[in-house]
Amino acid sequence: MSPIISVSNLSKTYGSGFKALKGINLDIVKGEIFALLGPNGAGKTTLISIICGIANPSEGRITIGGHDIIADYRAARSMIGLVPQELHTDAFESVWATVSFSRGLFGKPKNPAHIEKVLRDLSLWDKKDDKIITLSGGMKRRVMIAKALSHEPQILFLDEPTAGVDVELRKGMWEVVRTLQASGVTIILTTHYIEEAEEMADRIGIINKGEIILIEDKATLMQKLGKKELTLQLQNKLEAIPDVLSAYNLELSDDGRTVTYDYDTKGDRTGITSLLNDLRNAGIRISDLDTKQSSLEDIFVSLVRAP
Numbered sequence: 001m002s003p004i005i006s007v008s009n010l011s012k013t014y015g016s017g018f019k020a021l022k023g024i025n026l027d028i029v030k031g032e033i034f035a036l037l038g039p040n041g042a043g044k045t046t047l048i049s050i051i052c053g054i055a056n057p058s059e060g061r062i063t064i065g066g067h068d069i070i071a072d073y074r075a076a077r078s079m080i081g082l083v084p085q086e087l088h089t090d091a092f093e094s095v096w097a098t099v100s101f102s103r104g105l106f107g108k109p110k111n112p113a114h115i116e117k118v119l120r121d122l123s124l125w126d127k128k129d130d131k132i133i134t135l136s137g138g139m140k141r142r143v144m145i146a147k148a149l150s151h152e153p154q155i156l157f158l159d160e161p162t163a164g165v166d167v168e169l170r171k172g173m174w175e176v177v178r179t180l181q182a183s184g185v186t187i188i189l190t191t192h193y194i195e196e197a198e199e200m201a202d203r204i205g206i207i208n209k210g211e212i213i214l215i216e217d218k219a220t221l222m223q224k225l226g227k228k229e230l231t232l233q234l235q236n237k238l239e240a241i242p243d244v245l246s247a248y249n250l251e252l253s254d255d256g257r258t259v260t261y262d263y264d265t266k267g268d269r270t271g272i273t274s275l276l277n278d279l280r281n282a283g284i285r286i287s288d289l290d291t292k293q294s295s296l297e298d299i300f301v302s303l304v305r306a307p
């Protein structure tokens, strides 16, 4: 299937001479939730701004639904809804008026049935006549999404949708995004909350210093890079790891009561059976044990830290 968004060899050098994006290649598949994850200043907003036609590329080509974003700007842009990082809406307008006005900006004829559907999907229908200023922060964010969806785009960009939002609202936002995906919208979100990418995304791209350093299905990523850690509680305090166990690269806690062992979940052998045997042979008794799968956070930190 041809991608709904295709970015090839995209670079951006700002007027200052700063290279914010370096040769980005990225295809977005129709109907997916794609999370673009990266630390502050990695280039996420720059990339979104270029795809949405707010900033110009220095090099490279982008097509949206086959439309070139420069040669065929209007057709490309009309397929996209953008929810920017900052909330800015007209405080004294009603929800209905604000969202209807946004649709008009795209030159689309009035369609009250569509606006109603959007407001209902976002649980804003009973607030349609309220002034924006009277709404909670979470509702204001949903109004921003409603505005972005008012002209029936097939693609929605959410730039840091839950930055500075409390845990409960964040979960509410995730629900909203899933509902939108189920209604057929392709979603690209940027985040530096790893938990958000882990929770929401079908695929994850990691961007660092203007380069995409990894694109992978979330499940494959977790499996491919996932390491597990085995923690063993010892019955008796240990002064040092005996030499006979050196091959396992065990780590002994400062209090001498816990040993940790890292192993690879994708390997044929984890080494756990022989480790437990060798521990027993060395006279080390275990009182409890526990395993932990490394999270996307561990993977992300190790990738972004890599030289």
Ligand SMILES: Nc1ncnc2c1ncn2[C@@H]1O[C@H](COP(=O)(O)OP(=O)(O)OP(=O)(O)O)[C@@H](O)[C@H]1O
Binding pocket: 014, 015, 016, 018, 020, 038, 039, 040, 041, 042, 043, 044, 045, 046, 047, 192
């Ligand atoms: N107009 C500009 N002129 C010069 N440099 C800029 C401009 N806009 C952004 N930059 C720089 O480009 C880099 C990427 O910025 P960008 O906003 O795309 O990052 P980001 O990944 O979205 O970060 P954040 O998570 O903090 O929003 C940063 O180093 C930033 O300082």
